[in-house]
Each structure stands twice: as C-alpha cells, then as structure tokens.
Amino acid sequence: MGSPEITKGIRARGILAWLLAGLLVSFYILLYWDQELDQQIIYDLIIDSQIKDGDVISPEQRQLIKQAALTWQRPTELLEEYLPLVKKIQHSITAQSLLNYLIRPLDGLAQMLRGQKADKWFLYGFLYTALVVLMGARFIRKWKYEKYQKMRTLSVMVVQLMLAFLLPNLMVAAGSKEFYFSYFWPLKIEYFLPSALSELPRSLFLWGLMMSFVAVPVLTYFFGKRWYCSWVCGCGALANTAGDDFRHLSNKSTLAWQIEKITIYTILALAVAMTIVLFINHYRGVRDGFSDFAFAVQKWYFFFISAGFAGVIGTGFYPLAGTRVWCRFGCPQAAILGILQVFLSRFRITTNGGQCISCGNCSTYCEMGIDVRSYAMRGVDIKRASCVGCGICQAVCPRGVLRLENRW
Amino acid sequence: MSETVDLLVIGNGIAGISAALEFRRLHPTGSVLVVSDESSYFYSRPALMYVYLRTLKLEHTYPYEKKFWRKQNIALKQAKVIALHPPQNSATLSDGSTIHYRYCLLATGAIGRELNVPGYLLAGVQTFTNLNDLAKLEAATHPKKLPRRAIIIGGGLIGIEVCEMLRSRHIPVTFLVREPWYFPLALSETEGRLVEEEIRAHGAELWLQSEAREFQGSGKVERVITQDGRVIEADLVVVTIGVTPRIDLAQRAALACERGILVNEYQQTAIENIFAAGDCAEVPFAGSRRLELLWYTGERQGKTAGANIARLVKGEAMQPYTRDIWFNSAKFFTLDWHNYGDTNTPVGNKREFVFRFPGEKKVLRLVYGEGKILGFSSLGLRLRDKICRNWIAERRSVDYIIEHLKEALFDPEFFKTNLKALQTTWAARR
Numbered sequence: 154m155g156s157p158e159i160t161k162g163i164r165a166r167g168i169l170a171w172l173l174a175g176l177l178v179s180f181y182i183l184l185y186w187d188q189e190l191d192q193q194i195i196y197d198l199i200i201d202s203q204i205k206d207g208d209v210i211s212p213e214q215r216q217l218i219k220q221a222a223l224t225w226q227r228p229t230e231l232l233e234e235y236l237p238l239v240k241k242i243q244h245s246i247t248a249q250s251l252l253n254y255l256i257r258p259l260d261g262l263a264q265m266l267r268g269q270k271a272d273k274w275f276l277y278g279f280l281y282t283a284l285v286v287l288m289g290a291r292f293i294r295k296w297k298y299e300k301y302q303k304m305r306t307l308s309v310m311v312v313q314l315m316l317a318f319l320l321p322n323l324m325v326a327a328g329s330k331e332f333y334f335s336y337f338w339p340l341k342i343e344y345f346l347p348s349a350l351s352e353l354p355r356s357l358f359l360w361g362l363m364m365s366f367v368a369v370p371v372l373t374y375f376f377g378k379r380w381y382c383s384w385v386c387g388c389g390a391l392a393n394t395a396g397d398d399f400r401h402l403s404n405k406s407t408l409a410w411q412i413e414k415i416t417i418y419t420i421l422a423l424a425v426a427m428t429i430v431l432f433i434n435h436y437r438g439v440r441d442g443f444s445d446f447a448f449a450v451q452k453w454y455f456f457f458i459s460a461g462f463a464g465v466i467g468t469g470f471y472p473l474a475g476t477r478v479w480c481r482f483g484c485p486q487a488a489i490l491g492i493l494q495v496f497l498s499r500f501r502i503t504t505n506g507g508q509c510i511s512c513g514n515c516s517t518y519c520e521m522g523i524d525v526r527s528y529a530m531r532g533v534d535i536k537r538a539s540c541v542g543c544g545i546c547q548a549v550c551p552r553g554v555l556r557l558e559n560r561w
Numbered sequence: 562m563s564e565t566v567d568l569l570v571i572g573n574g575i576a577g578i579s580a581a582l583e584f585r586r587l588h589p590t591g592s593v594l595v596v597s598d599e600s601s602y603f604y605s606r607p608a609l610m611y612v613y614l615r616t617l618k619l620e621h622t623y624p625y626e627k628k629f630w631r632k633q634n635i636a637l638k639q640a641k642v643i644a645l646h647p648p649q650n651s652a653t654l655s656d657g658s659t660i661h662y663r664y665c666l667l668a669t670g671a672i673g674r675e676l677n678v679p680g681y682l683l684a685g686v687q688t689f690t691n692l693n694d695l696a697k698l699e700a701a702t703h704p705k706k707l708p709r710r711a712i713i714i715g716g717g718l719i720g721i722e723v724c725e726m727l728r729s730r731h732i733p734v735t736f737l738v739r740e741p742w743y744f745p746l747a748l749s750e751t752e753g754r755l756v757e758e759e760i761r762a763h764g765a766e767l768w769l770q771s772e773a774r775e776f777q778g779s780g781k782v783e784r785v786i787t788q789d790g791r792v793i794e795a796d797l798v799v800v801t802i803g804v805t806p807r808i809d810l811a812q813r814a815a816l817a818c819e820r821g822i823l824v825n826e827y828q829q830t831a832i833e834n835i836f837a838a839g840d841c842a843e844v845p846f847a848g849s850r851r852l853e854l855l856w857y858t859g860e861r862q863g864k865t866a867g868a869n870i871a872r873l874v875k876g877e878a879m880q881p882y883t884r885d886i887w888f889n890s891a892k893f894f895t896l897d898w899h900n901y902g903d904t905n906t907p908v909g910n911k912r913e914f915v916f917r918f919p920g921e922k923k924v925l926r927l928v929y930g931e932g933k934i935l936g937f938s939s940l941g942l943r944l945r946d947k948i949c950r951n952w953i954a955e956r957r958s959v960d961y962i963i964e965h966l967k968e969a970l971f972d973p974e975f976f977k978t979n980l981k982a983l984q985t986t987w988a989a990r991r
Contacts, residue, residue, distance in 0.1 A: 506946030512608035
C-alpha cells in the first residue's frame, strides 16, 4: 500500500504539504499570468494597454520603460510614475520565462503531434496526462485486488491520454479546431455558447449538445454520477491518481456539507445564467451596455470559476484540502449529475444490515467528505448528490458493509 | 461537588453510548451523563488496529462529531468511577465529585484475559483491547526501536489483528495457537487452513497446538517457553486469549456477578434502578446464561437497556432483550469473513457443506438440518445480510440456496466468483 501513514508529513498537512501546495498554486498562477510568450509582445501589449483617454506615453519615455523592463536596470531619467508599469512588465516576463524552461523541451513532441511548437497549454496537457498515467499505474498497483478500482482507473487513464491529449492535438495537426470529446457543457461551458456556433464544426457542436442533454441523463439513470466523475472526467482522473494520497483530507463536517450545497448550486446557476445572457446578447446582435455586461460576465466567469476555482484552488490545494474540492464545491457538471443521481438514478451504495463497526475508514477516505459511516451505522442506503462512486469506501471497509450498485 | 442526573452511564463504549442515545430518543428531556475512565469521546474499539496502522487517526474513529453530544444534550466526562453506592443511588468519581442518579447503567466492557503462567507480570507482556494497550504497544514497537521478535498467544479475532499490526512494522512474529487449526470456535478446518495460509503469507510464523508455559526475563520479558519445551527469544508478548468482563465495580457494590454482571431479560440487575449491558453483562439465554462479547450484541443490549430505563422513567412497561438471527463479521488480513445464523460445528441431524473455490482464496460453508439452511459462513467473499437472513428465516432448502446463490453475493462489481464449480460439486455430492 505504499506509505499509508496519515499522521505526519505530506499526508497530514505537514510542512511538505504546504510546500507542495505552494508549488502547485505558483504553477497555476504562472500558467494563467499572461497569454503571450514573447517578451517583446508582452511589452507591447502592456504598453498599449496604458494608452487610453489621450494619456499617451511619449516615445522617449516608452524607450526608457522598455530599457528598464527588458534590461532590469532602471535608467535615471525614468519618471517615478512609470515604475509600477516596469514592474508589471517584468513580472509578466519572469512568469513566462520560467514556464519557458519547461515548454521548450516539449517542442519536438508538440511538432510531432500537433504540427506546431509547444505552448504553455501543451505543457499543461502534457504534465496533466503524464501525472494521470504514471500515478494511475501506481494506483492500480496499490489496489491490485480490487477490480472495480483497476477498471475505472484504466478508464480514466485511457480517456485522458486519448480523448483529452492525443486526439485534440492530432486534430490541430490535421487543420481542424481542437476539441475535447470528454468534456461538455456546463463544465466545458464554451461548447454551448454562441461562440461555439460560429467556431466549431456543426458535427462537434451537436456531439457536445447530445452529450450534455441526452447522454448525461441516460447514463446517469443507469449508472449514477460515477460513469462520468470516476470513469471519464479528467478532473476526477487527476484527483484519483495524482491526488490519491490526499483524499482523506476532505472536510467531513456537516458544516462543510451545508457550504457545498450553497456553492455548487450557485455556480450551476451562474453557468446557466451566463449561457442564457450570452445567447440573448448573440441574438440581439447590438453592441451596447447589455453586451458589455454579457462579455464582462463571461470574462469573470472564466477568470474566477474556470481558472481560479477549478485550477488554482481545485488542484493547487490537493495537499491541504483534499482532492475533490472543485468537484464537490464547484463543478456545475457535477451539480447536474448529482441532482439526477438523487432523483433519477438506479445507483446507490447499499449497506449490509448491522455489520458496521463504526470504524470510520469509509468516512475518512471519502474524497467527497460524505460521512458514509453515519449511514452504514444505521444500515441505511446511501444516495447522495455528491457521491462520485469512486468505490473506495467499499474497498476500505473491513467488514464488507458497503456495495456500489445499480439496482431498483 | 455533587450533581444529579436521570441516567448515569458508566462506560462510553458501544453499549453505553447506544443506551444513552436510545434513552435520549425516547426521553428527550431526561438528563444523561456518560462517564468513562478511558477516553473523553466515544470511539470505535474495533478500529484501534487502524490507529496503530496509521491509516486512521484516533479522531477518525469517533462516530459522531463533537458538537453532536451538545446537540443531543448528553454530558460526557472522563473520570473513573471509584465506587457505586446503590443504597444512596450515588457514585463517587476519581475527580472527587459525587453523582446522584435515578438510574445507572453499567457498561464497563471487558479487558484482555490474563494468562495464568509464571512471568505474566513481566514488562513487555500485554493484552490488546483498549487505548491503554494501544499506547503500550506503540511504546514497545516504536519504529526506531523495534523488538527483535514478538510473540502472540491465542488465535482468535484479536490475535490475527495484532499479527497484522506487528507485521505492518516488519516485526518478526511467532504466533502460538492452542487449537489444531485457526479459530475452530467459529471456523471449520477448511476455513481455518485458509486463514493459516494468509497468516503465513504475511510473514508470521504460526505454531499450531502450541501454548506458553512460562515467560522469562529479568524485569522485562526476554523469552517464552512453550508447553513442549521450545524456547523463543522475544521482547514483546501480546496475549490474545479472549476477554474478561470488567465487573470489579459491580462486585464492590455487591451486585450479583458470575462471569459477568447478572441481568434479567430487561438488562436489569438485581437492584432495580441499576442496569448492565454489553461485554460486562451476563444475559439469560435458553434457560441458562451467557456472555455476548460482540460489537453488535453490545449495541443491541445497550439499546434495550436505554429504552427500558426511559420506559421506567415514563411509567411504561419494559420490553425484553430480543435476539435476531445471529450474525458477525471480521477480516483476516485480506479475507473478509461473513457469518449468519447457526454456523457451529454440526452435531446430530445437522450437516455442513464446505466448499473451497478451486485456485482461489475463498470458502463458502452452509450449515443445514433436514435439508433446510441454518447458517452461512463465507471467507474471502461477502454475503448480503438481508438475503441470508431472509433465507434462514424462511427455512429455504439448500438446493434452492445453491441455485440462487448469486442473489446473496455482496462482493464489489466485477468481482468474479466461480459459482458453477460450487453448484457442480453440490450436485455431485447428492
């Protein structure tokens, strides 16, 4: 079982855990810092953004700012008020150049798969996939006696490697638009926004629509939320492979459950509202206050929810808050699957009569913070919106009390 | 300092806590105080091994959040009850306070049974049933100073857990078991042999039909001499030959005790406002009496006691302790064990069908009489509680059960069991 100890070090929010979280969060911040890679482009962009309302920087000052920013030496003639600007440019460049050390070695691979030089998103996809595959292999070895664990881990590894890494890159190489077959609206919210209508081939747009509105309810009816969250989704894949050592850190309190219900449905409501607003805006077809509002909503949704919550908090905080923070508190796809799971699904976790000894293994290792034991102790079946059906509770139960089932 | 409560529960194990909660459920306003000398909160005793294995912290074994007790208005106190004074309806606690009670429940549990051989009191010899034992074992097997060898004496459910615990720290283990195969009290020879394979596969030396004659050492145990004269050098001995009810407090209060505190079918002792439940109680059974030393029986007895006390407070009639179809479960290293109904070694008209799945670590045993099922025992596979107990209650024929066995399996999805082989063997046997 590798190192099972949860009482100290990296698995117990020790100093190593804080360092790792710091590292992961820094990586995400670097990743989202800026869109461009070239120092000159960054410089130009930031300088251009300063030119507004007639407040034009004189060519001489621009030259000085450039000199200061790119040479890291402050010319004496530089006005004090431009110092923050110099700093801003330098920060952006530092961020990019740090990532560049990681990106450049992947150029060969990117050229081969994608027909282009690597960029930071290629780096991200590569690291993500490598973690899922390598740590997935480790996970399979750890649970070699548990077939359910082996099967679903193999599934997420294959989906991540094929559908979320190789195929999108090969599509780019073939001159098509990059497309992820394993994500749909509202998790991949841009697949059902007006922009998708214009940017995506009609067949891919329809695929996304079919998955969101037909496959999700039908498959959830038969198998519960797990068909997606534990067998397909990349967020779950990373959590259950690379993040597996941190699953016990999820908060089990009833307070956390209350908070989860508020946040996840709020984000679902936001996602739905944003989609509606953008479509209304699209069909109005005019540029006015409403359209500014619509695009602002979109921009902030991507910034706070997609990048900030799903990325930085969702993954960066693995070693401190457990693995499924995004899945539990944020993911709008999980919210929909969860509602279906409770009201329209054959899935449940059956408890085996009075056999529970209240040991707490199930609750401790539930990454979704479900107090599984409280149900098992009473011999009550578990039907919870948040349950992703990872099956670890049935694997760690020392008395054979829990079983994931699709039955009437 | 003195305090008055409606119900004083002595012991916060599964029996005491079940009683307190059941009392609260039926009597929302009565005051309840639970006193324990062992821990401030109710924890799951069978989970102690996971705390040692470091897969759980002690807090993880608390079945209820701390705020739960406030919400339930159940007071908890960590103190030892020094004396119980039935005539005064009061108890004296180690913190100097006196508790006056209307009703008292003794749920003092059991501790590891002592082995009556020379050297038993040497340092390094211990049992394993509570937090104190856990602390001792932690000290004796500190990762930086592991014992040369540990010896486990007595093969039951606790012995194999201790074996798994010690092997998790790679301590050489010699496991002395008196019986001819592992745990014949509950397992057939076929099942016992499979458990033995599992023990040996995990690196422990298992000596069957072996008992300790003497522990030797100067101040601290250094070696164990077996009945047949073999000498084993070891720095740690864990005695797991069963448990013995904690009845000293009851005895000093002049309550009638045999092996446990004697109670009637309502869990009531000879003194009508004092009850006893769980491991410490000796309950009426089939015209005689017995101890019931399981988690599940402790829970059920505790519930009965708590409910009956609430009923008495409300002036209602008490209801007797009832037993459902017997069940139990355990885990022997990686092997799940489920047990329903009567699985004792068959005598008289009873028969058993024991099947070890070829090439697999699985045994299914069916006990039956006159062709009708009496009990199930499954090792290496899980059985569905509801189906097994229904079939026993409905007195289904073994033929029916073998044909429908699939419905009774409770193993995780994708877990294959070769039922065909079992069915063929059963058919050939008839």
